[in-house]
Amino acid sequence: MRLSTKGRYAVTAMMDIALHERVGPVTLADISQCQGISLSYLEQLFAKLRKGGLVEGVRGPGGGYRLALPADQISVADIIQSVDEKLDMTKCGGKGNCSQGEKCLTHQLWFELSCNLYRFLSGIKLDQYVNRPDISELVKQQDIQYGRFLNRPQANA
């Protein structure tokens, strides 16, 4: 599947949106500052997340990004797949022609591993973390720390 910091950035940003969505769209500038990710890099990642149908952008003042689906329908697997492209870990892309037209020795291993990993990661949805007391406490602290959502214009819901 490929699990790297790129996927972590994406999941982190999506979590950030999910946690603050009740207040309105979340700007990339906010995420950039709070999570310490470069703005332009975020824009690249969100281009992919938008193409993957996970978020939608709202332009203009008061705009930002919103989840395109309910938080209980967006899984960690969805996010990682959107930015990291490959879910499949087989060399051949699941076609079974990895070794001179035949399945290679470890084809079955990677195939099963991919399936299991996918099943596991797609079982973790964003909303599982939104309503947890320990996390919503953190959210409050950080909102204060960054002065987030103070004096912000309201976008059209």
Added chain:
Amino acid sequence: MRLSTKGRYAVTAMMDIALHERVGPVTLADISQCQGISLSYLEQLFAKLRKGGLVEGVRGPGGGYRLALPADQISVADIIQSVDEKLDMTKCGGKGNCSQGEKCLTHQLWFELSCNLYRFLSGIKLDQYVNRPDISELVKQQDIQYGRFLNRPQANA
């Protein structure tokens, strides 16, 4: 954790050894040819696998690499950890100081994800694949295809 082709190379090579171990040590030259991985790159990976205590080298003609542990005691997680270093997916390395000395928003997410992923991958041992009929059939085919283990001197067991 970080799951990339590097880890796949390592697991593939280890599988190859496990599958052929009954015949004796397996040379990197053989693995290189059969699995299509550059010999020198394999040497780099095996330096790490040896340091990780997963394999031991046997020098001289008839030599090669052997598993340092029984196949039922070597997991996919062990192998990936040996070559890819990091198991932990938190930004802070599990210390909880990811955001100005405090736990960052997604600390808990990554911590739990790391634990679960590790538990999952460490549950898959090499021996689970060695004795499967579909795979041992493939092994035979490929041994013939590559003329493997023909006219090889026997190393000291």
Added chain:
DNA sequence: TAATTCCTGACTAAATTAGTCAGGAATTAC
């Protein structure tokens, strides 16, 4: 009309992955 924010594409820099090369050390077969 000005400010805000998404959105796009081209470019650069740093890190990682993959591969190359040259040579040394241990072991076996002769």
Added chain:
DNA sequence: GTAATTCCTGACTAATTTAGTCAGGAATTA
């Protein structure tokens, strides 16, 4: 012994991916 085999090491290069920069345009709001 000598030659062949194989592990083993370190330095180097190339390709790819990740991360970040920059400049500017498009939609929206105040």
